[in-house]
Amino acid sequence: MKAADEQEHAVSTTQPLPGQQSAPAGQPPAGENLLEVSGLRKHFPIRHGIVFQRQIGAVHAVDGVDFTVGAGRTLGLVGESGCGKSTTGRLVTRLLEPTAGTVVFDGEDITHTPVTRMKEARRNLQMIFQDPYSSLNPRHTVGTIVETPMRLGGINPPQGHKRRAQELLETVGLNPEHYNRYPNEFSGGQRQRIGIARALALRPKLIVADEPVSALDVSIQAQIVNLLQDLQREFGIAFVFIAHDLAVVRHFCERVAVMYLGKIVEIADRQTLYTRPRHPYTHALLSAVPEADPDGIRRRERIRLAGDVPSPVDPPSGCRFRTRCWKARERCVTEEPPLVRLGGSPAGHLTACHFPEEPTIEAREEDIVLDPAVTGREETAAGTA
């Protein structure tokens, strides 16, 4: 059961989508960083006691994360459930208060700006949520939902709120006549489109998409991802795209960061990360993606990890992945590997590992199977055969 769980998050149900080679057209010059995140930490205190509470520990949900997103660029955050990627998204949009670190958006440090005082940054920083059923107020009409950002932001479009809301609905592929309907009259995919229209209402520069397609049917996922991609190119919106589906991220994001237990372990351009990863965890994640290859012609490496992700309450010393890594040695216990460019990696490819893997996902001489359940099964199979 544990083994199944542990691999489940990396499993993609969609076909690997063809990677986009060229930079999207029509985006603004990507010289400046729109979003700069450095040393970002979020520790959730664990309290004990009913009246006189004292802190007995903390969940290290995000523990020192650095990344930048250029204007009009797309960054993917991937990792298993509980690795802190959603928390990172919520820290960036200031739904959560960071414990440490800074978030600089559009040249303005918004790390500790109270949410109600940051109207200017708010307009340019929006979010798309995971669950299209809970992210729309069931008692508000679609029109109200899409107009609310404009009304709260004090923005009066020349054509009027209603007309603008209808335009937005049209932009995301909904019938503008559905303006007066309630969310419960729509399917999951349509609801997600409403959420996207709401995020677009203020023409933001950056959208944080927190697993925007995870809750949708596979057939709908591709439509929503393609819609987001079209909008991204048309309006030049930068994205932080959080997902656990590697194929979706590969399709959508120019840069991809892999998170493990509150830290980024590897970050690289899409092509590099998917074909030439260095971190053992990235190798394990990629190997867990099922591929439609019934004839077994393409030979990929096979890695089965054992055990669970350690508790973020008391993360392992040194390298956090060492408890499940087949290459872990004494140094990994004592010394935390920095996120740096390794010898043999291209520029912009950073890896946090003392003993990196070869930059390939081709099959190894021997599979790495740490999972005792799998090992046992294979031995039995070998014995009977």
Next chain:
Amino acid sequence: MTTQHPPVQNATGTMPPGADPAGDPLAAEPVVAGRSPARIAWNRIRRDKVTLVAFVVTVLFIVIALLAPVLTALTGWGPITPDGRAINPDTGNFPRGSLGGISAHHLLGVEPGTGYDLFARVVHGLRTSLLVGFASAVLSTVVGVVAGLAAGYSGGWVDSVLSRVMDVMLAFPQLLFIIALTPVIQNALQTNSHGGTDENLRLLVLVLNIAVFAWAYTARLVRGQVLSLREREFVDAARIMSAGRGHILFRQLLPNLWAPILISFALAVPQNITTEAALSYLGVGVVPPNPDWGSLLSDASQYFLQDPMYLFIPGVLLLVLVLALNLLGDGVRDALDPRAART
């Protein structure tokens, strides 16, 4: 509670032209003209005979209460106009005739001892009962909703303080407290104004007393709902748009709370009417000779053996009113429950 309403099945099912040009496959199924939750609830109530009867009875009582002065004008006997001829001094001022003096003049008989027309006293007493019941329910609901919203959404020390206050209120021996306190409040208020038995003041004290102890029920209910609602992502979505606390509480959360609030209001009204009657019975509510069902019952209990009709009439009417309001409240709750079978 009534947040998710899947599309209703029995719809006409026409696809609006040009729906979803991007070709969402799920949109291919007929887009149904959805009925609002209120409409669904009303349709359910219409099919529920018991609730319908309770509704009709409640409306009837309200109409009678509103028309009380007109009705007594028609019969010619006011609530405190004694009819000396209707009582017999020889039998200790008991009503003449059978069944407590029921006659064409006095539809429900007369009060022993005073000779007041019982019909007039009952319809005017109903006015008092409904007024106190509804006024205190409105007051306690408003206070309860605001307190519950604040406690549930703020969390932290605000929640701790408000929750402890609610616990204390719910644990308080309400009746004893009101009995002890009413004369004190009454005196204090009367000293400030210019003395004399002010009927309106008495009613106000009564309403405040009942509401002070009733708001905690609503507050606790609302707080619980808010605790679960505030975790929903639409609240985060509003915060992202830099919505203030007021917007989130009253625009985002409150519309999702109408069902539980309506139910708690509907059940608070009969509860408050009973409390009012009990307080008047115990002599700390409405004071004679002002008409009220509680004081009528109190008075009637002295003459129970000699004139049972005097006790029977207000007693049964109180039972019918409270029962109708309770059944109506239950019916509203069932009708608003999204988990109930959709009929």
